[in-house]
Amino acid sequence: MTDIFFSDGPQSRRAALLALAAAASGVAGLPTAARAQQPPTPAFRPVRPVRIMSPQLAGGSTDAVLRPLAQRLSALWGQPVLVDNRPGGGSVIATLAVVQAPADGHTLGLAINPLTINPSLRNDLPYDTLRDITPITQIGSTTVALVVHPSLGVSTLDGFIAHARAAPGSVAWASLGIGTGGHITGELLARRAGIQLVHVPFSGSSGAYRELLPGRVQAGFVVLDSALPHIEAGTLRLLAVTDPRRNSRYPGVPALEETFKGMAYDGIFGLIAPPALPPLLLQQLHADITGVLALPEVRQQLAHQAMDVLASSPAEFALAIRREIAHWRTVVAESGAQVR
Secondary structure (H helix, E strand, O other): OEEOOOOOOOHHHHHHHHHHHHHHOOOOOOOHHHHHHOOOOOOOOOOOOEEEEEOOOOOOHHHHHHHHHHHHHHHHHOOOEEEEEOOOHHHHHHHHHHHOOOOOOOEEEEEOHHHHHHHHHOOOOOOOOOOOOEEEEEEEEEOEEEEEOHHHOOOOHHHHHHHHHHOOOOOEEEEOOOOOHHHHHHHHHHHHHOOOOEEEEOOOHHHHHHHHOOOOOOEEEEEHHHHHHHHHHOOOEEEEEOOOOOOOOOOOOOEHHHHOOOOOOOEEEEEEEOOOOOHHHHHHHHHHHHHHHOOHHHHHHHHHOOOOOOOOOHHHHHHHHHHHHHHHHHHHHHHOOOOO
């Protein structure tokens, strides 16, 4: 494939983790009205603005999830909580900013799939992914979707594959950047299906849609929540999702896993801190962040972004990161994906 640069479990596990998060935040068992009346008492008390390093461009789907959380944490902590967008390097730039920051709670980072893909894709990482970060909580997971422009004339995954086979190299597809889950999934799909596609990586959703919506790039692996308005408007067609199972909102759309085993993954989306974070500070940050995530209005805002709140413990998030690193090690090797 050619690169053109424009830039286990089931619902029961989630329910259990949500209950743990609610208990940790001290709001478990309270009705909504009672929760709303509880005066917030922060465990962590920052003395200057807190920055959340994001590996994506401003204005994309990650911002739509991070900013409501940042606003609530700012109100809780009495200090500005700023989303600091540092795209580039397949999330390496933003992650390195976290790794090199003082472990005092004033610098956090967003962990998304490139964090767990990079150890298999890049041999020049300036940090050790397992040793040099402190997982705080997995906020939830993202769904990546294969979408196409209507001008391509296909409406199913089988139709897409047949079209690409009939005209090798004629279909360009967008990812949200080198080293993202969509990038590796697209490379693996091409290899598994025996088709030739032209990869066009972008640094986030906004750039991808600038080319997808007018049909200059005919297909893309994008975050489902960011594509929903375009799918509902008919300007993009949804062909498949990367979840282990079908999406409840679009039960008629297949998961890639149904056709190609081993392609499903849960897109991690969580917060990390610098290495050697003191245990008490980790406990305080986790309590405050999961407490905000338990607020009904925050959960509703994230639901609008098609994200169910997970709010895992630090240990659970660390385990999820290890599990995803192992998954991507196998998938990257099979896909043949490279950093160019």
